[in-house]
Amino acid sequence: MKLRFAGTGDSAQVPCFGCDCLACQRARLLSCHRRGPCAGELELDGELILIDAGRMDLAARCERQRPAAILLTHYHADHVQGLLHLRWGRGESIPVYGPKDAQGCADLHKNPGILDFRPGLKPFRPLTLGGLTVTPLPLNHSKLTLGYAIEDRVTRLAWLCDTVGLPGATERFLSEWQPHGVVIDATHPDSSAAPRNHNNLTMALETIERLGPSRAWLTHISHELDAHWLAMPPTLPDGVAVAVDGSDILF
Numbered sequence: 001m002k003l004r005f006a007g008t009g010d011s012a013q014v015p016c017f018g019c020d021c022l023a024c025q026r027a028r029l030l031s032c033h034r035r036g037p038c039a040g041e042l043e044l045d046g047e048l049i050l051i052d053a054g055r056m057d058l059a060a061r062c063e064r065q066r067p068a069a070i071l072l073t074h075y076h077a078d079h080v081q082g083l084l085h086l087r088w089g090r091g092e093s094i095p096v097y098g099p100k101d102a103q104g105c106a107d108l109h110k111n112p113g114i115l116d117f118r119p120g121l122k123p124f125r126p127l128t129l130g131g132l133t134v135t136p137l138p139l140n141h142s143k144l145t146l147g148y149a150i151e152d153r154v155t156r157l158a159w160l161c162d163t164v165g166l167p168g169a170t171e172r173f174l175s176e177w178q179p180h181g182v183v184i185d186a187t188h189p190d191s192s193a194a195p196r197n198h199n200n201l202t203m204a205l206e207t208i209e210r211l212g213p214s215r216a217w218l219t220h221i222s223h224e225l226d227a228h229w230l231a232m233p234p235t236l237p238d239g240v241a242v243a244v245d246g247s248d249i250l251f
């Protein structure tokens with residue numbers, strides 16, 4: 001299985017419009033420091049499965065390789081806005097799996113175009129997608145949100161975004177499942193205010209430590225966290241890395 005970090009930013013992205021912090025200035029000068037909407041691409045046996053669909057060039061990406069399926073974590077705009085364009089494409093329909101959120105986003109459910117929405121994934125009930133077994137996991141967020149436990153023949157990868165902490169049942173599932181890799185929401189720098197919808201850095205690292213994967217990646221990163229790291233470079237535990245847009249991980 002190959003994982004590509006298609007985007008690693010939060011909803012404001014990096015650079016954030018109108019912001020002159022050092023992280024945003026750097027991202028304007030050096031495209032390698034930009035962060036698009038948080039999304040992943042999984043490839044296995046020549047098939048492409050997308051995790052989330054917030055990137056604005058989604059249709060162009062899908063033209064290069066038509067995805068076998070799209071997995072949605074939730075219907076916030078930064079995770080689905082690319083579908084608003086992609087849906088008016090041509091050809092065979094594309095299955096889109098996600099949580100049972102009747103509201104969805106904008107008029108996507110009313111006018112799905114080529115998208116074959118299959119809402120109503122049940123927590124902890126596995127789904128087979130090509131050579132992958134995908135188990136939906138409830139997360140803690142301001143909208144109904146699912147993480148995914150993704151397994152091929154050799155690797156177990158947990159995608160945990162967007163979330164603040166983890167619900168007890170999800171944490172228990174993951175502790176037993178023992179992921180090799182964890183991709184986790186680390187939106188905010190640490191501050192005195194308790195975050196309500198996204199992890200701060202300490203919460204993300206504490207969750208990783210409890211789950212004990214051999215490798216983990218921080219994602220959904222805000223320009224505030226990048227600016228914090230510019231002032232004070234991160235010292236992360238062994239096996240933990242900051243995800244970068246466009247980077248590939250081979251399992």
Ligand SMILES: [Zn+2]
Nearest residue numbers: 011076078162
């Ligand atoms: Zn988000």
Ligand SMILES: [Zn+2]
Nearest residue numbers: 019021024223
């Ligand atoms: Zn900024």
Ligand SMILES: [Zn+2]
Nearest residue numbers: 074076141162
């Ligand atoms: Zn969200």
